[in-house]
Amino acid sequence: MARNNANGPQPPFTLTALNRWSVADREQLPAVEKIKVLHVYDFDNTLFNSPLPNPKLWNGPTLGFLQSQDVFATGGWWHDSRILAATGEGLEKEEPRAWEGWWNEKVAELVQLSMQQKDALAVLLTGRSERGFPELIKKMVKSKGLDFDIISLKPAAGPNNQRFSSTMNFKQVFLESLMETYKAAEEIRVYEDRVKHTKGFRDFFTDYNKRQIGGAPTRGPITAEVVQVADGATQLDPVTETAQVQRIINDHNRARSNGQHGPRYEIKKTVFYTGYLISNTDTAKLLTLAQLPAQMRDTEMKFLANNVLITPRPCQQSILDKVGGMGSKTTWEVTGTAVFENKIWAARVRPIPETKKYYTENPVPMVVLALRKGARPIDAGKIQNWQPVPPEKQFVFESTVGEKVLLRIEPEAQETEYESLFPNKTHKRKHAPDDDSANPSRRDAPHAPSTAAPTRGGYQPNHSAGRGGRGSNRGQRGNRGGGGSRGNGGRSRGRGGGGYKNYQSLDDVGEKGNGTAPFYNAAVSYEEFPPLQKQYQTPQQLVQQQFQQYQQYQQQLQGKSANGGGSKGGDVELQYF
Template identity: 60%
Template structure:
């Protein structure tokens, strides 16, 4: 079935949609750049470059900060009064250390250098017209995008963003429709051009461009073959180059602060009842999956050397842990939190023995240092699960009875930090909700039976804490340490931020909600993590670098923190190809100060 194209996208007999002749002057109205376009007979090649994640490493919502539903919400322009992540220029301005610092240094580190080299070659080619084409809104981003490319000395012939109404009163259904109409005008204005090359990172858009250009040439050939007729221009050699996306994130503290500003503006509009669709006030909440003594990655590596895993066991059969000693599943009751010294408190442990249960769960037993130190763990005796065989449960480590002493050359002491495994989420404000209830996603997911998640019933036979423990282990069953690679990603959840269709909004190419939807883990308040199966899969290969841009106007894991410290790994404020983002300079910050 041939692709469908919006009005004005396919060949016209040498004129614009309104009947006016196609000229460089008329074409210049599509650009926010001030330079005069070259004469038609001087151009033999058209080079068109996408902006977001093709030329520029545009920051994406951090999947280590937000749950899957919120990732999709941020991409939905209808969810916020000011349009969300891709429609609020402050998000792009916050890239790196902010526009005030980044502009003088030309956003160093935030470019796809291979594409920059190609742009520079295009600019040197005298018979080539070099175009920057983006679906970002001209009204909100025109000046900012010009400043970004100018800082790098990229003097494009045209810098074209999507206008609310085209130069000839065109209305665009979506970004792909806008780009098709633009390209048609470009190719028929520069009718002597023999080739067009388009550089695009999104597979769905690349596919859409190829189909469009193939259909365009087919119609030109049909017009030329008609008796007594001639096409306005000859068919054009077309190449669409799909660029590998290099994803990045903002500094986590900056990202949360900017999202809070976005929400504040939204809530102000809602409170003042400004004309428009009816909306609810929004608020940032956190979902706590468990509280534990968090282990530093370097110590995790050393702990994993203690696991006596049989040779020949395939890596895909194993899940590596060794990253926490669980205090309690879900939010920690105040009494227990006081006992362990509060969030961020330090605790030292000595490894005393190792063992396995049924050759499927490997663990190390521990003792506090000093031995008189107060502590609390979910197991009767403190232990850390090192690795799991696929299909087994971490709680089976509690069945181990015979521990083998650690050889003196392998015995060591390591330090932990009390923290939580958390993700942030954006939900409608609910004045009737108490602090504990706010820790669980939406009213529809809150517990329906007393005791399921009640913090005051840790050992109650009704199963409150026991159910929490079971749900924690279900969540953590796919845990894999980011430094050791094991395990597959969770189902559903963060998925892919670029969606289907031909534009940025919903299933990949239509940049909208996450491809995996809400995953399979959903359920009531304390149960499962509705957007993924493994907390530590967030930020691993399957979840890193796959979120993409959504800026259509009408589109058709987890981070642990001692009280939300934002000092994540990676370069401070610089792009991170793994999608982790850098931490704030000068040490830890309490992210709760920003929302």
Template identity: 60%
Template sequence: MGSTAYAAYKNGAANASSAHTVTAMSRWSVLDKQLPPIDRIRAIHVYDFDNTLFKTPLPNPKLWNGPTIGMLSNPDAFVNGGWWHDSRILAATGEGLAKEEPRAWDGWWNEKIVELIHLSNKQKDAVCVLLTGRSESGFGELIKRMVKSKGLEFDLISLKPSVGPNNERITNTMVFKQIFLEALMETYKHAEEIRIYEDRIKHVKGFRDFLDEYNIRKLNGMEGAPTRGTINGEVIQVVDIATFLDPIVEVAEVQQIITDHNAALSKRRRGSKGERFAIKKTVFYTGYMINNADTQRLLTLAQTPQNLSEGDIKFHANNIMICPRPCPPGILEKVGGMGNKMTWEVTGTANLENSIWAVCVKPVPATAKFHTGDPVPLVVLALRKGARHAEAGKIQKWQPVTPDKAFRFETTVGEKILLRIESDGPSQHGPAGRALNKRKHTAGQDDFRARPSGAIQQQQQQQQQHPQQQQQHRQFHHQGNFAGSAGGGGGGGGRGGAGRGNFRGGGGAGRGNKGQRGGAAKGRGGRGGHGGGGHHYKSLDDVGGRDSQGGFAQMYEDEPHTRFQNQNIPKGPSNPGNPGFYGGGGGGGGGGQQQQQQQQQQFGRPGNNQPGGGAGGGVSELNNYY
């Protein structure tokens, strides 16, 4: 037929057997159960797992820079496959397998899809399938346990094998799923409809093209004697919501991936290819960090025009700048060191050319020592597109505030950082290091293990002063800075859509995360300007072109102001004792009349992505893992 969908299927299924029986079909499943008889089935319902049925955690863009997220998603970057190919990452969801399994990962499921699965079970003429591109060998037992704990019933649970039951050549996730769906439709030849629930836009389109090609082949009799008639196919795009691991757990798990990778390289013969990695950090600035509650209070003082769109303005109000990049020792001593607390009071507001909104502040008490990078201590509340933080220093006229707006708030000295994975050698600096940290660092100085952040230093002091309290309370970071300030951040991301951040799959990044910008896939990349990176998901294992995106993840000090939020950030999963994540809902559609009605009531348009996922946990204990 010439289309990509059919060509991929045809190439992958070249060795497929023509015998389609329930026995042959059952070989695709990791379940040991009898499939429903062929003549009983009139409908096929197929559900994807990651971010369709289950709110799978993504690499957190408030922890890692863009190239590192791409690297984690690339199955070729690490010996053991990385984020989507190491079952320990999925098992670490929530509070980990040991705690989550007894409570069925409560809060981590898309309950609307769960309801549709129950409806599929009640529909006696429907076969219900869970289909995922995760590897059968790596995830089969774990996913069976997760599904069983939730009480979900499937006729088949199929994960991607290295080779199909009939020696089909499995080159990537989409080829696997199309070979499987072809076998499923040919086996249940009396089925009149097939409904597929999928969150990724690329796969939604791929399935639609595939079903169109399948029906055209049946209509035109292109395969000799007809084996079945056409089938009414519908692919329902499920709106995904980004969720994240507890940041401390996430960094620990990534460190374990790196440790295993480096250990595997050590066992290879000398001269064999492979690069050892280490987690390092990029310091954007040092400042007096403001917690989330005070940020929200300060933002009420930002008198921004009402006609500005969300993309035209970014809200901040999260720090008083001390200096860009790491703080020199002399200045750091002057401000009291990392973790030092200080109180401030708002004295005035200003608007510079309708582009920068800020408040000036004074220390409390007025005799307290301080240092700022601006002529007067100030907090930038909001920046219009194109404006720069440094330009706030040009403000000359400040409007005094009334007593009811003279807010007092506490700050903590800390650094705003992102972590990155780089070669475990003398630092050559990736895009972050070269652009933002222009002075040289040795590997020891720049290694995250060797140079703890302010939060870590602060936490060490707290452990000495209050060891019992420290065991009971974990501070979670706000806005991605690791200063140990209170609060948490919202998490962006998601996976599968134009204009949305995406993290799952291997679209580039490779080993060369040295480049300034991500672009088309560069395999292992190089140290030049295009070393892959970025965080746009393509597939679990597909390495191909991807949407362009900048070298870094979004600047996570940008405060999502409530003016641009139509709904509250969900506060799940249902364990309020662990604030290191948020939950969320999802969307999808249904098969059968009852399911279609639910689809219309429950699922909005695919583009209406909801905020969620919980970004924000602190790294005050990250040093425990290094």
């Protein structure tokens, strides 16, 4: 309970004492007898749609890792003002236009009404640190034309040296001081976006009124309402977000070098596949080719149509050189469509011009359009019969060679760049294999046609089964990131494109620079993350499985070498689900 957090006798509740909680530029608060209503607004994702770590950019553990207060020397996502200042196009551009599009406009209108109501006190109450955020938040609300009587941020210690076990504890101590000071107020209304915190406030007011009625009354009961606000999840530009996180890491590593405890960190990437990546616009067009059963529900399907697979792993440089390197463009023409066992929908394509070199580990170049639940993209390679595309649906599209990746934050390690692509160190490839070691025959036949179909100019291994690539339905675990590098089940957040379960506000965090921007590859693309489909493996499980299979393959090669046999890459395949 809030009343139990101060040691010794309760301090006097005066306007002067209450004003010590505020960073607003007000010398005096309204007189006690003039205020009948108290309106209290939360900031993050209630009044302002603050950016959250992007689940399309970071893996699950890192989403929680970023939001923990105990990992980085600067405190992480919610405690470094550079993250909030980077919202939109940054402070310099956003302040003149009042961060247009980033506010919850309905709540902002309510603040305006509170300002106009003469017997109302308007309060902004946020768990953002009083040490790092006052000037930025004051600039933001001022640009929007919002004038609060009190702007209260979480201090290291309260005006009477109160210590807070959590942000919720801080808010409750403040609210009690607010109600005890404005004893003439008959009503208090709190606006909050989190269901958990809404309940916490309601319980707090219930207990407070019980004391006023049957316990030790100090001011009489008050009508309390906690308004649940629909939250809005937003993200920074991916390049900006990566750069800001890199600066946080740089500052942390600098502090570590100066004697602070804890490991040094770095950003690494996990590559799930390399392919000819397709734009969202062309993906939408390609999906029209998938003739799905009318009775099939969207929840039974996984929609892809986002790449022509090159390889389901990081691509070796020699292969990249053959396809023009990262960022190179290839134009494709759709030549046919097919359905495999009523659970895989795919489109066959060919390059324009047909003589253009390409590489794919599928029997023929194709785009996996959609999968029924439980189906695997790899089985698209079993398709034998392709139906011609009707003239009205024939079209061409452009692709860009790139990777599908997630970034992750891990302690620095003595490893090669290739080894760093894999998060599970116990299953890491210790040496990058020779580009053609799995199939020496590839080396001398870059223009050899596939036995599956005539494809002039195609450079393809002839595996026994193809891979349709991976699409955009990788789910994320519900991490809360309460500390360290793992998170523990959270609630879904978001609007529009879909929420995610890794959101952690300041209320979840227990007590406990500058720098150059990182290298950013424009050819890197990031997946969408619809709700988790349990039959699919997590990205981490996929990478681990690939390496287990690779180790088995290496053991087989060693066994064949010991017996004097050769090696054929088509005998063992890294399955890609």
